[in-house]
Amino acid sequence: MLNLHAPTPDTWIAKVGGSLEELLLDHAHCEKKAAGVAMNLLFSYVDHPDLARAMTAIVREELEHFELVLGKIQERGWPWRKLRPSAYGERLHGLIRREEPAKAVDRLLVAALIEARSCERFGILRDNLADRDLAAFFGSLYESEARHHGSYVQLAQLFAPRDEVRRRLTELAEAEAAIIMEGEPLARVHS
Amino acid sequence: MLNLHAPTPDTWIAKVGGSLEELLLDHAHCEKKAAGVAMNLLFSYVDHPDLARAMTAIVREELEHFELVLGKIQERGWPWRKLRPSAYGERLHGLIRREEPAKAVDRLLVAALIEARSCERFGILRDNLADRDLAAFFGSLYESEARHHGSYVQLAQLFAPRDEVRRRLTELAEAEAAIIMEGEPLARVHS
Numbered sequence: 001m002l003n004l005h006a007p008t009p010d011t012w013i014a015k016v017g018g019s020l021e022e023l024l025l026d027h028a029h030c031e032k033k034a035a036g037v038a039m040n041l042l043f044s045y046v047d048h049p050d051l052a053r054a055m056t057a058i059v060r061e062e063l064e065h066f067e068l069v070l071g072k073i074q075e076r077g078w079p080w081r082k083l084r085p086s087a088y089g090e091r092l093h094g095l096i097r098r099e100e101p102a103k104a105v106d107r108l109l110v111a112a113l114i115e116a117r118s119c120e121r122f123g124i125l126r127d128n129l130a131d132r133d134l135a136a137f138f139g140s141l142y143e144s145e146a147r148h149h150g151s152y153v154q155l156a157q158l159f160a161p162r163d164e165v166r167r168r169l170t171e172l173a174e175a176e177a178a179i180i181m182e183g184e185p186l187a188r189v190h191s
Numbered sequence: 192m193l194n195l196h197a198p199t200p201d202t203w204i205a206k207v208g209g210s211l212e213e214l215l216l217d218h219a220h221c222e223k224k225a226a227g228v229a230m231n232l233l234f235s236y237v238d239h240p241d242l243a244r245a246m247t248a249i250v251r252e253e254l255e256h257f258e259l260v261l262g263k264i265q266e267r268g269w270p271w272r273k274l275r276p277s278a279y280g281e282r283l284h285g286l287i288r289r290e291e292p293a294k295a296v297d298r299l300l301v302a303a304l305i306e307a308r309s310c311e312r313f314g315i316l317r318d319n320l321a322d323r324d325l326a327a328f329f330g331s332l333y334e335s336e337a338r339h340h341g342s343y344v345q346l347a348q349l350f351a352p353r354d355e356v357r358r359r360l361t362e363l364a365e366a367e368a369a370i371i372m373e374g375e376p377l378a379r380v381h382s
Contacts, residue, residue, distance in 0.1 A: 032237065035250070039230050046223065049261060049271050056254040059226070063247040070240060080240050 002116040002149060003169055006177035012121070012191070013128050019187035020131060021076075025083045026188045028069040030118070033089065034148075035062035037111055045104060048158055054151050061144055072137060088190035089114065091179050095172060101159040108159075109169050112152035113176045117190060119145035193307035193340060194360055197368035203312070203382070204319050210378035211322060212267075216274045217379045219260040221309070224280065225339075226253035228302055236295060239349055245342050252335055263328060279381035280305065282370050286363060292350040299350075300360050303343035304367045308381060310336035 016023045035058075042055035073080055092114065096106040119142055126139035156165045184191035207214045226249075233246035264271055283305065287297040310333055317330035347356045375382035 029237075032233065036230060036234060039227060039250075042223065043227060046220075047271070047273060049265070052261065053258060056258050059230075060251045060254055063251055067244060067247050070243065074240070080238070082238060 002119060002146065003113070003153070003173050004116050004120055004177065005170075005173045006181050008117075008121055008124060008180065009183060011183065013124055015191070016125075016187045016189075017129060020129075020134065021073075021078045022083065022187045023189065024069060024073050024076075024078070024134075025081065026085065028066055028073060028080075029083060029085065030189050031062050031066035031069055033085075034111075034114070035059045035066065037107075038062060041107060041111070044107075045158075051155050051158060054155060058148055058151065061148075065141060065144075068137075072134070084186070086184050086186055086188035086191040088179060088184070088188075092172075092176060095175055104159040105156045105165060105168055106172070108152045108156040109165070109172050112149050112156070112169070113172060114190070115145045115149040115152060117176065117180065119149060121189060193310055193337065194304070194344070194364050195307050195311055195368065196361075196364045197372050199308075199312055199315060199371065200374060202374065204315055206382070207316075207378045207380075208320060211320075211325065212264075212269045213274065213378045214380065215260060215264050215267075215269070215325075216272065217276065219257055219264060219271075220274060220276065221380050222253050222257035222260055224276075225302075225305070226250045226257065228298075229253060232298060232302070235298075236349075242346050242349060245346060249339055249342065252339075256332060256335070259328075263325070275377070277375050277377055277379035277382040279370060279375070279379075283363075283367060286366055295350040296347045296356060296359055297363070299343045299347040300356070300363050303340050303347070303360070304363060305381070306336045306340040306343060308367065308371065310340060312380060 038055045038058040042052055042059070045051050070080065092110045096110060097103055122138040122142045122145060126135050126142060129135040129138070153165070153169065156169075160168070180190075229246045229249040233243055233250070236242050261271065283301045287301060288294055313329040313333045313336060317326050317333060320326040320329070344356070344360065347360075351359070371381075
């Protein structure tokens with residue numbers, strides 16, 4: 001369903017489980033970033049009303065999540081601050097082809113894969129965090145990430161036939177899995 | 192309350208009243224643009240949690256309005272399309288000072304003035320359009336534009352003392368009034 005080609009390595013939960021403050025700060029910035037990506041897609045492809053409506057819904061939902069995470073951070077008395085992101089998003093964006101309509105397909109599929117990975121990881125956090133309040137919080141976000149993944153994959157079919165979208169999704173999912181297997185030392189949602 | 196230094200000339204309602212399709216298309220793009228501006232402010236000044244929360248609320252509301260206008264356009268069977276904008280927004284953005292924190296003050300005050308002008312004009316449309324459905328629709332958006340104006344002016348005080356914000360608001364409102372008095376031939380929300 002999520003089209004991920006490799007599961008998150010076990011080392012990840014050990015890494016972020018001990019750095020909840022950093023994880024939540026990064027998570028807040030990821031929700032903001034996800035809203036920004038959807039807004040950029042709305043601006044780029046506004047002549048497709050179906051895409052425009054789907055993007056407004058996603059922007060609004062991501063910003064709701066951003067506020068929820070901000071609330072969790074403030075609840076715990078952790079200072080709100082900027083944070084160096086993982087390289088994951090930038091590396092995936094580097095795979096986007098430059099020419100339209102391939103560019104549109106790739107932008108949507110990269111967004112789809114980021115949602116899928118977030119979804120998988122929120123499930124891991126829900127099932128493994130000793131902090132039950134945060135575990136439940138991540139669990140509550142699981143479903144919307146899965147839904148966003150599906151929307152993005154479907155919207156890619158506005159710009160290429162279904163078979164071509166599936167083929168490209170497989171390619172990008174392979175690349176995404178390689179980045180995830182490589183890992184990163186920082187405690188981040190996508191490290 | 193709206194800090195506008197000149198009322199909309201009577202010629203404007205005559206111009207847009209006869210071009211409702213263009214007016215609504217432009218209005219939809221303006222709501223999208225307003226959401227984009229608030230999103231950019233969120234990204235630029237995310238270290239201010241009060242501003243971040245205010246921006247998420249404004250982005251979400253502008254996107255709701257965008258969808259509502261899109262609905263009105265589709266209801267009437269008008270084809271959805273891109274449209275050349277008026278020069279108003281670009282001319283106002285040209286007045287923004289380049290160095291922080293003056294830049295933040297100006298970005299917020301320019302946004303405030305655009306909301307104020309929209310508010311005034313939605314009131315004019317509400318009171319003057321023969322098309323009562325659209326008149327009521329514009330009337331329903333009036334209050335939120337006024338509220339956004341107030342929020343932006345208040346947020347500018349995160350970056351400069353109140354007196355300085357008022358002084359700069361007066362300057363920018365003078366410039367905005369001059370652009371409005373000059374007018375533009377296109378039938379647009381801000382022409």
